Amino acid sequence: MSGFEIVLITFAIIILMILAASVKIVPQAYAYVVERLGGYQATWDVGIHIKMPVIDRIAKRVLLKEQVVDFAPQPVITKDNVTMKIDTVVFYQITDPKLYAYGVDNPLMAIENLTATTLRNIIGDLELDETLTSREIINTKMRVTLDVATDPWGIKVTRVELKNIIPPAAIQDAMEKQMKAERERRESILIAEGEKRSAVLVAEGKKEAAILEAEGEKESAILRAEAKKEATIRESEGQAEAIIKVQKANADGIRFLNESAPQASVIQLKSLDAFAKAADGKATKIIIPSEIQGLAGMAKSLTEVLKDE
Numbered sequence: 001m002s003g004f005e006i007v008l009i010t011f012a013i014i015i016l017m018i019l020a021a022s023v024k025i026v027p028q029a030y031a032y033v034v035e036r037l038g039g040y041q042a043t044w045d046v047g048i049h050i051k052m053p054v055i056d057r058i059a060k061r062v063l064l065k066e067q068v069v070d071f072a073p074q075p076v077i078t079k080d081n082v083t084m085k086i087d088t089v090v091f092y093q094i095t096d097p098k099l100y101a102y103g104v105d106n107p108l109m110a111i112e113n114l115t116a117t118t119l120r121n122i123i124g125d126l127e128l129d130e131t132l133t134s135r136e137i138i139n140t141k142m143r144v145t146l147d148v149a150t151d152p153w154g155i156k157v158t159r160v161e162l163k164n165i166i167p168p169a170a171i172q173d174a175m176e177k178q179m180k181a182e183r184e185r186r187e188s189i190l191i192a193e194g195e196k197r198s199a200v201l202v203a204e205g206k207k208e209a210a211i212l213e214a215e216g217e218k219e220s221a222i223l224r225a226e227a228k229k230e231a232t233i234r235e236s237e238g239q240a241e242a243i244i245k246v247q248k249a250n251a252d253g254i255r256f257l258n259e260s261a262p263q264a265s266v267i268q269l270k271s272l273d274a275f276a277k278a279a280d281g282k283a284t285k286i287i288i289p290s291e292i293q294g295l296a297g298m299a300k301s302l303t304e305v306l307k308d309e
Helices: 003-022 097-102 107-123 128-133 135-153 169-260 264-279 290-308
Strands: 023-026 030-036 039-044 047-050 056-063 067-070 074-077 083-094 155-166
Touching: 003 023, 023 030, 030 097, 039 097, 056 097, 067 107, 074 107, 083 107, 083 135, 097 135, 107 135, 107 155, 128 135, 135 155
Parallel strands: none
Antiparallel strands: 023 047, 030 039, 030 056, 067 083, 074 083, 083 155
16 A cells, blocks of 8 residues: 555544544434534534534533532621521522633532522611511522622522521520520410310319209209109099088988978077087087977977986
């Protein structure tokens, strides 16, 4: 093989190597910023691309995925002059590779410094208690501020989170004592409410027992009254029946006397007998009608005649 052929083959190999190096494949979730002769030429998306040898170069490979960066704790001062440390976590995504490549030098450092200053400005308007209880508000304010500031850099801040809030040791001790006192207060309230509820239940139980007892006594009294009433009614009915029988007997006797047509002397003797029974040896004075007195004298005379015989 002659020297010319070797040179030709070598030249062909170099050309093939240059052409192979000029073919670029952009993977998924990436973008390439291409410069030509030192100036911005194009932004390559996913796929196969060919650059001009020597005059074109890939200036920056940009990751388009959402990324997260955790910044070191930053000292901040609250409105009530309490110094604390807060570390933040920022989620961001590159939306414009060209602006990201040419907008700012060292974008991560820029975001970190911007985050620190924004955090100090927001915390400076809040007191300690508000800082500890307003994380969501602080996160939202920081996200809006950072998103507006990083927009010219081709960066979109999607989320900002306060990872840790570290107050001074003295403040932590005071907060622990406060929380302990609060827990003891809640415990005392729960115990008092339990005792109150127990007392209420006991009182309600006694009240219900008294009501049931009163209702029982009432029902018992009603039953006794009804029994007594029924006994009285039965006794009255018995007395009425006895009176009816007596009156009936009297009526039968009178009717018998009327039917037998007794003589006047017999009636007078019966009257005298009735007066004697009325006296019953207890009366000291008895007034006897004159008709009966005459009959009594006649009866005495008859008795004396019978004795003489």
